[in-house]
Amino acid sequence: MEQILKNAIQQAVKHLYNKEIDTNILQVQRTKKEFQGDFTIVVFPLLKISAKKPQETAHEIGTFIANIIPEIKNFNVIGGFLNICLSQNFWSNFLQKTYRNENYGTTEKNLNSKTIVIEFSSPNTNKPLHLGHLRNNFLGDAIAKILDCTGNNVIKVNLVNDRGIHICKSMLAWKKWANNKIPTDNNIKGDHFVGNYYVAFDKEYKKQVDHLIAQTNMDIEVAKKNAPIILEAQEMLQKWENNDPETYNLWKTMNKWVLEGFEKTYYQLGIIFDKTYYESETYMTGKELVINALQNNMLEKSPDGAIFIDLKDQQLDQKILLRADGTSVYITQDLGTAVIRYNDFNFDSHIYVVGNEQDYHFQVLKIILQKFGYNWAKNLQHFSYGMVELPEGKMKSREGKVVDADDLIDEMIQTATQKTAELGKLENMEDQKKQLTIKMIAMAALKYFILKVDPKKNMIFNPEESIDFNGNTGPFIQYANTRIKSILRNAKEKNIEYKNNLNIDFDINNKEINLLSAIYEFPNILEEAAKKYSPAIIANYIYELVKEFNQFYHEYSILNEENPDYRNFRLILIEIISRIIEKSLFLLGIQAPDKM
RNA sequence: GGUCACGUAGCUCAGCUGGAUAGAGCAACUGCCUUCUAAGCAGUAGGUCGUGGGUUCGACUCCCGCCGCGACUACCA
Numbered sequence: 001m002e003q004i005l006k007n008a009i010q011q012a013v014k015h016l017y018n019k020e021i022d023t024n025i026l027q028v029q030r031t032k033k034e035f036q037g038d039f040t041i042v043v044f045p046l047l048k049i050s051a052k053k054p055q056e057t058a059h060e061i062g063t064f065i066a067n068i069i070p071e072i073k074n075f076n077v078i079g080g081f082l083n084i085c086l087s088q089n090f091w092s093n094f095l096q097k098t099y100r101n102e103n104y105g106t107t108e109k110n111l112n113s114k115t116i117v118i119e120f121s122s123p124n125t126n127k128p129l130h131l132g133h134l135r136n137n138f139l140g141d142a143i144a145k146i147l148d149c150t151g152n153n154v155i156k157v158n159l160v161n162d163r164g165i166h167i168c169k170s171m172l173a174w175k176k177w178a179n180n181k182i183p184t185d186n187n188i189k190g191d192h193f194v195g196n197y198y199v200a201f202d203k204e205y206k207k208q209v210d211h212l213i214a215q216t217n218m219d220i221e222v223a224k225k226n227a228p229i230i231l232e233a234q235e236m237l238q239k240w241e242n243n244d245p246e247t248y249n250l251w252k253t254m255n256k257w258v259l260e261g262f263e264k265t266y267y268q269l270g271i272i273f274d275k276t277y278y279e280s281e282t283y284m285t286g287k288e289l290v291i292n293a294l295q296n297n298m299l300e301k302s303p304d305g306a307i308f309i310d311l312k313d314q315q316l317d318q319k320i321l322l323r324a325d326g327t328s329v330y331i332t333q334d335l336g337t338a339v340i341r342y343n344d345f346n347f348d349s350h351i352y353v354v355g356n357e358q359d360y361h362f363q364v365l366k367i368i369l370q371k372f373g374y375n376w377a378k379n380l381q382h383f384s385y386g387m388v389e390l391p392e393g394k395m396k397s398r399e400g401k402v403v404d405a406d407d408l409i410d411e412m413i414q415t416a417t418q419k420t421a422e423l424g425k426l427e428n429m430e431d432q433k434k435q436l437t438i439k440m441i442a443m444a445a446l447k448y449f450i451l452k453v454d455p456k457k458n459m460i461f462n463p464e465e466s467i468d469f470n471g472n473t474g475p476f477i478q479y480a481n482t483r484i485k486s487i488l489r490n491a492k493e494k495n496i497e498y499k500n501n502l503n504i505d506f507d508i509n510n511k512e513i514n515l516l517s518a519i520y521e522f523p524n525i526l527e528e529a530a531k532k533y534s535p536a537i538i539a540n541y542i543y544e545l546v547k548e549f550n551q552f553y554h555e556y557s558i559l560n561e562e563n564p565d566y567r568n569f570r571l572i573l574i575e576i577i578s579r580i581i582e583k584s585l586f587l588l589g590i591q592a593p594d595k596m
Numbered sequence: 597g598g599u600c601a602c603g604u605a606g607c608u609c610a611g612c613u614g615g616a617u618a619g620a621g622c623a624a625c626u627g628c629c630u631u632c633u634a635a636g637c638a639g640u641a642g643g644u645c646g647u648g649g650g651u652u653c654g655a656c657u658c659c660c661g662c663c664g665c666g667a668c669u670a671c672c673a
Binding site: 027029032034035040042044047054078079080081124126161164165166169225234302304306308315316317320321322323324325327329330355356357358359360361384386387389393394419420423425441449452453454456457458459460461462465468469470471472473475476478479480482483484486487489490491524528532536537540543544547550551553554555557558559560595596 | 599600601602607608609610611612613615616617620621622631632633634635636637638653654666667668669670671672673
C-alpha cells in the first residue's frame with residue numbers, strides 16, 4: 001500500500017506541478033493514534049516543488065490520489081500532514097487474505113537463500129553460566145530464529161572454550177585443595193563445583209600478588225606475572241598442550257563435570273545447537289595457521305620466541321598469536337575455528353554473538369584472516385551486544401560477584417509457582433501440565449525481560465528487584481493469548497463456526513482498524529528485526545499489539561456480538577492476532593500456554 | 597593518553613532512515629470483576645530528552661565542543 005501511495009503521489013506531482021520526482025524523497029508513514037487515518041503523507045518535502053502552502057499542497061495531492069486509488073475512503077489535512085483513511089473494503093480483503101496465509105509474515109526459503117552460521121553461547125568450562133551468558137544465549141537463539149523465518153538457512157553453532165590458561169586455573173586449584181572430591185560427593189552441579197575452584201584460585205592468586213608486593217616491593221604488573229601459582233598454571237598449560245597424560249586426564253574429567261552441568265542449564269533454557277565445536281579440537285588448526293604464516297613471512301617473532309603480527313598499517317597494535325612458551329592464546333583458536341567452519345559450511349556470512357567488550361578482538365580477527373588471504377573473512381560479523389551490569393558495576397566471575405543463571409531460573413520458577421497459586425486459575429489442571437505451564441511463564445518473564453532491551457545497549461539488573469510478571473512482560477503477552485484461546489475454545493463449545501468469506505454489512509470500529517493496521521505491520525517488523533539483528537523490535541511490537549488487543553477485548557464482546565457476520569469478523573481477527581503473538585513469542589524463544 | 601559505546605520521568609526501558617502536543621512499564625494515588633480469564637482496563641501525578649553550539653521549514657534523532665559513566669587498549673578469555 002505504501003508503494004501504491006508513493007506512486008500515486010508521484011503521478012499527482014507530475015500532473016499538478018509538472019515535475020518528475022523520485023519516490024524515495026516521499027515520506028509515507030502509519031498515522032499516529034491521536035489522529036484519524038491509516039497512512040500519513042508528510043508534505044513538507046514537496047513544498048519547494050508545489051510552491052504553495054502546506055495545507056493547500058496536501059489538499060491538492062489528497063484530492064488527486066483519492067481519485068485514482070479506489071481503496072481510499074477519504075482524507076484529512078492537519079498542518080503539513082495528509083492523513084489517508086482506507087475503506088472497509090481494503091481492510092476486510094486484507095483480513096481474509098491474511099487469514100488464508102498460515103505463514104503470514106515469514107519468507108520462504110529458496111535456492112538463493114543465504115547460509116548463515118551464527119555462533120553464540122560460547123561458554124568457558126571453568127565456571128557456571130551467569131546472567132550475562134543468558135543474554136548471549138537468548139539473543140543468539142532469537143536472532144537465529146528471526147533469520148530463519150526471514151528466508152535464510154541458519155546454522156546455530158556453539159564454541160566451547162574448554163582449553164587455555166583459565167581452565168588450568170580451576171584444574172590447579174582442584175588438584176591443590178579438593179582432596180579428590182567430586183561433584184556428587186556434595187551433590188553439587190558439576191559446573192558450579194568447578195567454578196568454586198576457579199574462584200579459589202583467584203583468591204589465592206591475589207593473596208600471593210599482595211604478598212610479593214609487600215615482601216619485595218615489586219611492581220604490581222611484575223608481581224602478577226611472578227606469583228608462584230600463576231607460574232604453576234602456565235606450566236600446566238604447557239603440559240596440557242604437550243599431551244601430558246595426567247594433566248590431560250584431569251582436564252577430561254573436570255570438563256565432563258562442567259559439560260554435564262551445562263547440559264542441564266541448556267535444557268532449562270530450551271536452547272539447542274546444530275553443531276558444537278570445542279576449542280580443544282580447533283586450536284591446533286589455529287596453531288598450524290600461525291606457523292605457516294610465519295614461514296610465509298607474514299608474521300614476526302620477538303626475541304623471546306613469541307609470534308606476533310604487526311597491525312600498525314591498520315592503526316592497531318601488535319597482536320601476539322603464540323606465546324613465547326609455544327602455547328596458544330585465545331585468538332589462535334578463533335583463527336582455526338573460523339577456517340574449519342568455512343570448510344564445513346561454506347557460509348555466506350558468519351555472525352559471532354559476543355559482548356561488546358570484545359570489539360577489538362573481532363576487529364583484529366577479521367583483519368588477520370584477511371591478511372592470511374581468506375577472502376571470505378569479510379563476511380565475518382561481530383554482533384556486539386551490551387553487557388549486563390549490576391547496580392555496583394560489572395559482574396566478575398572470578399570474584400564470585402555474579403547473578404548465577406541456574407539460581408535465577410529457580411527463582412523465576414518459584415515466583416511463577418507462587419503467583420499462579422495466588423491467582424488460582426490452574427487449580428483444575430493436571431499436575432504435570434501445570435508444572436509445564438508454570439515453567440513457560442517463568443521463562444517467558446526472564447527471556448522477555450532481557451530481550452525487550454535494545455541488544456546494543458548495556459542493561460542494568462538489580463538482584464534486589466525481582467523480575468515483573470505484570471505490565472510490559474512476557475506473561476502479559478502470554479496472558480492476552482490465553483484470552484484469545486479461551487474465546488476460541490468457547491466458540492467451539494457453543495458450535496459457533498466462523499468462515500473466511502466475510503460479509504461486511506457493519507461498520508468496523510476504531511479499535512479494530514488499529515488492530516488491522518498493527519497486523520499489517522507484522523511483516524515489516526520481522527524484516528527490520530532481521531536487518532538489525534534485534535529481537536527487541538519484535539518484543540516491543542508484540543507488546544503494542546497486545547495492549548491494543550486488551551483494550552479491544554475490554555471494550556467489545558466477541559462471542560456476544562449479535563450480528564453473526566460481525567462476530568465472524570472478530571473471530572477471524574483474534575485468531576490472526578493469536579497466530580502473530582505465538583509466532584512472535586516463538587521467535588523470542590518463548591512458549592505460549594493455552595491457559596494460565 | 598588513545599579508540600569505541602552510552603547519558604530520555606524516582607527506577608527499568610521505547611521513541612523507525614530528522615516530522616504533528618516526547619511514550620510505556622514498575623513504584624505512588626483513584627476507580628472498574630453476578631458480563632468471552634482482573635497476570636487485565638480506565639484515570640491522576642511525574643520531563644529545561646547530560647550540557648553548549650551548529651545544520652534545517654522542523655532536532656530526542658544528524659555534526660562539533662564540553663561534562664559524566666563504562667568497555668577495550670594482555671604472552672586473560
